Amino acid sequence: MTYRENDKTVILENVKNFNIEQILECGQCFRFEKLNSMHYRIIASGRVLYIKQEGSAVALYPCTAEDYKKIWHNYFDLDRDYGKIIDRISTDDIMKAACKYADGIRILNQQPYECLLSFIISQNNNIPRIKGIIARMSEAYGTNLGEGYAFPELEQLNAATEEDLFALRMGFRARYIRDCLDKLVNKEVDLASIDELTTDELLKELLKIKGVGQKVADCAMLFSMGRREVFPTDVWIKRVMEHLYFNGNETDIKTIHSFAKEKWGEYAGYAQQYLFYYARTLKIGTDKEKAK
DNA sequence: GCCCAGGGAATCG
DNA sequence: CGATTCCATGGG
Numbered sequence A: 001m002t003y004r005e006n007d008k009t010v011i012l013e014n015v016k017n018f019n020i021e022q023i024l025e026c027g028q029c030f031r032f033e034k035l036n037s038m039h040y041r042i043i044a045s046g047r048v049l050y051i052k053q054e055g056s057a058v059a060l061y062p063c064t065a066e067d068y069k070k071i072w073h074n075y076f077d078l079d080r081d082y083g084k085i086i087d088r089i090s091t092d093d094i095m096k097a098a099c100k101y102a103d104g105i106r107i108l109n110q111q112p113y114e115c116l117l118s119f120i121i122s123q124n125n126n127i128p129r130i131k132g133i134i135a136r137m138s139e140a141y142g143t144n145l146g147e148g149y150a151f152p153e154l155e156q157l158n159a160a161t162e163e164d165l166f167a168l169r170m171g172f173r174a175r176y177i178r179d180c181l182d183k184l185v186n187k188e189v190d191l192a193s194i195d196e197l198t199t200d201e202l203l204k205e206l207l208k209i210k211g212v213g214q215k216v217a218d219c220a221m222l223f224s225m226g227r228r229e230v231f232p233t234d235v236w237i238k239r240v241m242e243h244l245y246f247n248g249n250e251t252d253i254k255t256i257h258s259f260a261k262e263k264w265g266e267y268a269g270y271a272q273q274y275l276f277y278y279a280r281t282l283k284i285g286t287d288k289e290k291a292k
Numbered sequence B: 001g002c003c004c005a006g007g008g009a010a011t012c013g
Numbered sequence C: 001c002g003a004t005t006c007c008a009t010g011g012g
Helices: A020-025 A065-075 A082-089 A093-101 A112-121 A127-141 A162-170 A173-185 A191-196 A199-206 A214-224 A235-245 A253-282
Strands: A002-006 A009-013 A032-036 A039-044 A047-054 A057-061
Touching (some): A002 A065, A020 A039, A020 A253, A047 A065, A082 A253, A093 A253, A235 A253
Antiparallel strands (some): A002 A009, A009 A057, A032 A039, A047 A057
């Protein structure tokens, strides 16, 4: 892969395993808007960024070479060889098919605070409504960026009472967000020191927050804390795992976790993303599933 | 009107 | 303990 800048546009050429639609639509991130086929606007790191892809060429704008090196290169996880990851996890025909179906997925390196709050909001909720709640929260408390609003910083959102949050129509999750803000502000949960913790220790820390259980914690750890070995198991993953790996039999989450750990080890998080996109776009395991 | 959504807390037996 | 119930809201 190479990159060059021209008038605040950075062009990436010969990018491997990069499909902007798959990256954004695989459920890891909520702050994006589809403008056209392979043309998106995202808001991350307090910036608006447009992304337009044509084949293996990707244009990022407005974006200087410095922005790219400092922010977006890591955000899109461009140091990692996803071809190698696909080889490692493709140990059976099921995963081979899932990886072939969505070989342009990459796991973004998002900011822990934003990701944690976003997945608290995600619980027992659907993706379009999650995006709406986060958009309203950003518009009400975040910095105006001209073409959108940044996700509110902790100091900004902390001005909101539980009632204020409830008014954003996040329902019962308002109490959870308020509890999370309290614990982050008073450092009962300290996101600045997460790099010093093992994944088990980090999980224990995150579980202190009301509204954070294993699944929400796993998403935050996988999508923003570099813990690529966790296997977030939501209703879609449970359903597709039962359907594709457990012969259609009802299987509890602990069993699914140990199965994934055994099978994919440190790459389990990647396997989870390929399966999630595969399952959700093809509706595998639901009564809407299309025949092959 | 009913069901479900990238679940988790509270309660009950 | 495990199993059930409730939680707000909006799209299908």
